[in-house]
Amino acid sequence: MSQPAIILKRLAALALWLTTIGLGIVDIYFVREIFFALYARVSREYRPAVLWGNIIVVLAALALVGFIVASTEYHRKRLCQHASWDLFTRTLVVELAIPFIAVFVI
Numbered sequence: 001m002s003q004p005a006i007i008l009k010r011l012a013a014l015a016l017w018l019t020t021i022g023l024g025i026v027d028i029y030f031v032r033e034i035f036f037a038l039y040a041r042v043s044r045e046y047r048p049a050v051l052w053g054n055i056i057v058v059l060a061a062l063a064l065v066g067f068i069v070a071s072t073e074y075h076r077k078r079l080c081q082h083a084s085w086d087l088f089t090r091t092l093v094v095e096l097a098i099p100f101i102a103v104f105v106i
Contacts, residue, residue, distance in 0.1 A: 009080045016088045017075060019066055023095040028060045030102040037106040 015048045038069050071087065078084040 006080070011089075013075065013079060013084065016092075017071070020088065020091045020095060023092070025068065027095055027098045028057060028064065030098050032057055032081070034098075034102050034105050037102075044085045045070050 035053055035056050036049060039052070043049070071091070074087060075084050
């Protein structure tokens, strides 16, 4: 494989990796909004919802940081291999599904 092709594949992998991180950050917002929509159907008290919403944000952020670290190591070891592209595909499907779920729940 030629040098420009390898560089383009690595740049595409970097762009996808940054995209998954950005979508993960956006998904934290949507997970919180999904929680608020579901909580509003059960109760009208806003103070517990705010508390649990903040807890959900912290837990989702910790999960995202863990995913970023794990996926970074995974992609570092398997850069430009089929397994790396498969993980990008699965990650993007899950991260794009969360806003669509939020649209239907909210």
